[in-house]
Amino acid sequence: MTALAASPAAPLDPDDMRRTVDAVLYAFLDEQEQAAPDLPEIALFTGMLRTMLAAGGKRVRPFLCLTGWAAITDQPPPPAVWRMAASLELFHAFALIHDDIMDRSDTRRGRPTAHRALASHHAHRADADALGVNTAILLGDLALGWSYELLHVKDARLRRTWGPLNALRTETLIGQYLDLTATGDPTAEADTAWRIIRYKTAKYTIERPLCLGAVTAGADPARLRSLSAYAIPLGEAFQLRDDLLGVYGDPARTGKSTLDDLREGKHTVLVATALDRATPAQRRTLTSLLGDPSLDQETADVLRAVLTATGAAAAVEQMITDRFHAAERALDGSALRTHATTALRRLAASTATRAS
Numbered sequence: 001m002t003a004l005a006a007s008p009a010a011p012l013d014p015d016d017m018r019r020t021v022d023a024v025l026y027a028f029l030d031e032q033e034q035a036a037p038d039l040p041e042i043a044l045f046t047g048m049l050r051t052m053l054a055a056g057g058k059r060v061r062p063f064l065c066l067t068g069w070a071a072i073t074d075q076p077p078p079p080a081v082w083r084m085a086a087s088l089e090l091f092h093a094f095a096l097i098h099d100d101i102m103d104r105s106d107t108r109r110g111r112p113t114a115h116r117a118l119a120s121h122h123a124h125r126a127d128a129d130a131l132g133v134n135t136a137i138l139l140g141d142l143a144l145g146w147s148y149e150l151l152h153v154k155d156a157r158l159r160r161t162w163g164p165l166n167a168l169r170t171e172t173l174i175g176q177y178l179d180l181t182a183t184g185d186p187t188a189e190a191d192t193a194w195r196i197i198r199y200k201t202a203k204y205t206i207e208r209p210l211c212l213g214a215v216t217a218g219a220d221p222a223r224l225r226s227l228s229a230y231a232i233p234l235g236e237a238f239q240l241r242d243d244l245l246g247v248y249g250d251p252a253r254t255g256k257s258t259l260d261d262l263r264e265g266k267h268t269v270l271v272a273t274a275l276d277r278a279t280p281a282q283r284r285t286l287t288s289l290l291g292d293p294s295l296d297q298e299t300a301d302v303l304r305a306v307l308t309a310t311g312a313a314a315a316v317e318q319m320i321t322d323r324f325h326a327a328e329r330a331l332d333g334s335a336l337r338t339h340a341t342t343a344l345r346r347l348a349a350s351t352a353t354r355a356s
Helices: 014-034 040-054 059-071 079-103 113-122 126-149 156-182 191-216 221-248 260-264 269-277 280-289 297-309 310-332 340-351
Strands: none
Touching: 014 040, 014 059, 014 079, 040 079, 040 113, 040 126, 040 260, 059 191, 079 113, 079 156, 079 191, 113 126, 113 297, 156 221, 156 269, 191 221, 191 269, 221 260, 221 269, 221 297, 221 310, 269 280, 269 297, 269 310, 280 297, 280 310, 297 310, 310 340
């Protein structure tokens, strides 16, 4: 089992939290290599995961898990909670690897996606691209299995988390399925776009990690309701901002192309709002260009101009503001620990205004 320092970093300092979570993850990957000395190929997979971890990422889910614990108790998180926080990051690695394959994305956090990096690793092969995809699927499967292996510790408190953890896994996969089936066929109907946001982001990124930490600390139903009332609108704001950045963002800051979502024809609230408000001429432009895999920057600028002209971008900005305020109100008068609510308010503010 991965050993932690006697006094682990305070959970409400994001930088210290990240260092401790990363230390747990790197030590766990070391253990996997040491446990399989007759499988030298394992180093390819652990190396890829180390590269993904080193590429950055906000560690939002581990931070929220640890903050959920701190919202309920002043006791420092035990090693089992740090391992649970780390397991969420490993689950996230699995989700990103498979998501990038499904979206046919070439970059993630400014670096080649796993399947593209693995294709380069086998560049001498005629079937390098297919081999890269297939190997990345295996990498994602391994990350998913290892995310659960991290939780194999003797701590009775973790028994409370199996229900929420299994719900997180199921909700995330259903959200991804909804995203896949709606992509390429955007419409003015926004219900599906909101369901994608709820299950692929709001619950997966914010609510479940936050409540997992709180459940482990013994939270009562009232405090769990307060955390959920904060998490769902903030999670919606998080994804709405992501959708705007996917179209209008600076790739140098986001690490992702601003063409991918438009080329795929992602069914987002932004697009649904634009189609709902568009004039007949604007609608023809949107339906003819969204989902065009050959879309270039010049044509994408035409699409962005229409999205802006319909008022959709401004409407989504207002939705983000409204949800930020709803998240803040959920913390008012709650029975949560003050230092945790301070951290949650800070997170809400940064989520509403983030540029990456």
